[in-house]
Amino acid sequence: MKVWVYVLCVFLGGCSFGVLSTFVKLAYESGFNMFEVTGSQFIIGTIIIWILTLFVHKQKLSFSQMAKLLLGGTPMGLTGIFYYFSLETLDASLAIIFLFQFIWIGAIVEWMLFKNKPSTKKISSIIIVLLGSIFAADIFTSGEKTIDMAGIVWGILAALSYSLFLLISSLVEKEVPTLQRSALLSTGAMIIVLVITNPLSWMGAHTLIDIFPYGILLGLFGVVIPPILFSIGMPQIGPGAGSILTASELPVAVLLSMIVLSEQVIWIQWVGVFIILFGIVLGNVSFVSNKIKRQHLISK
Template sequence: MKTWHYALLVLLGGCCYGALSTFVKLAYAAGFTSASVTGSQLLMGTLIIWIIALFSKKKKLTLPKVGKLLLSGIPLGLTSLFYYQSLQTLNASLAIIFLFQFVWIGSLFEWFFYKKKPTMGKVISIAILVIGSIFASGIIAGGSGEITWQGTIWGMLSAITYTTFIFLSGSVEKDTPVVQKSALFTTGGMITVFIISPPTELLQLPVLLEIAPYGFYLGLLGVVLPPILFTIGMPHIGPGLGTILTSAELPIAVILSALVLSEHVSTSQWLGVVLILGGIIAGNLKIAKTKIKPSYLERESTL
């Protein structure tokens, strides 16, 4: 494969994340609850990835290692719960902005856990990101719909748990084959969701059959494809370009919210998206030009 082929795979992985909010909104419009939507995604995604794992490379793991991987999947389940809860009161184009704050939250994690103080270039890129988020949220244009405090809290919580999951996925049992590792992460996330917000509606066969198409797409796009695509493409294009390409989730979320959900997206929101992408690029230019050891956020992303 050529380099641009690997870049395309990473780009598609980012696009998968961007499409999630639209499918969730469609499921809500069809009358399904947050618990049933989240539960169906984790259930279907876990089934799909375990089927793939049956035919993939595996290694024998001790019980403590299995337990560690299952526990590391807790933030994955919490991210789905928090993010989909935010979508109940926020437009899709706004909810994704709150989730995307994992970029600067990740820098705080690096500073706290690895004592890696952000460089001036990183601080500037974060500032651009925050300004871009304000524009992209639609607050200035007044076209993003109502911004509720509930949606804001749930959205920011999803960003924190997403960052936590990325941190754990890049530091726990690194030598475990990616599909096997992702399957255990996902299983831990599914158990978490089923305990905190039991999707009792799924016990009814008619409801399960009706929501199955939504669960299939959400599981495929949010659980199965991104980690596989990133694992194939990232080693060949480098962490700098890889991080830039995964940010495709933002424009995809905004485009789909406008085309599929008919949500209003103003010129200032598009400007905000451009600023956010510019901030990501500015923060990764040095990394792309110099082959330094990638940070945990760039080594692996498997939500």
């Protein structure tokens, strides 16, 4: 498979996560709380991905392999909980800024664990992406914002858990078929979400029926699509480049807030979006070209 396909998979996985904030806000406006939104997302999403898994080849796994993948899904579930808590207590523009700290956290984690010191180009790319994030979130021109310390903590925790999820997606049991691997990661995420949200406190028939449309959308874009795409792409490109590529989340979030939520998106936010895209290209164009050259030499 061509290397640009792996890059595109991770990029689209980030785009999929960018859809979530819009649907979460719509669910909140409809009167649902974080426990109901997160719980329904992971229950429905995990059911969907297991149904898909029934129709593909599956590998026989040992208890150790299954345990690793189930535990590996924990950061995925925690990211949803932490980020949705942050959205309850912070303005959306601030919450996503804190979530976006995963970009430099991912690079530091890769450096600490694998001694892969970020190149000058990668550091420049991270700085550009973060700068673009600030403009895209419009924190300079939108007036005073209420900064809740609890919201900041939730946002940073979401960034940390998201970085860990990207790392695990690139390392754990890479030889397991994509759908089967994604289903086990999602199951692990669902388990930790249900433990924390306590479904007995909210899972009634009436609530499940009302929240089902949101659960389907959040399940698809938050549980089914990203793990599949990350399982394909992350093992090939690594968590460092992956952290930068998944910054595609923010441009998607800004665009959907304008189209679906009818929010005003001013010019400085679009400047931020293009800065982010430039940073993504800067950080990955040399990586992709080098991988293509290596693949070409191997094919010869």
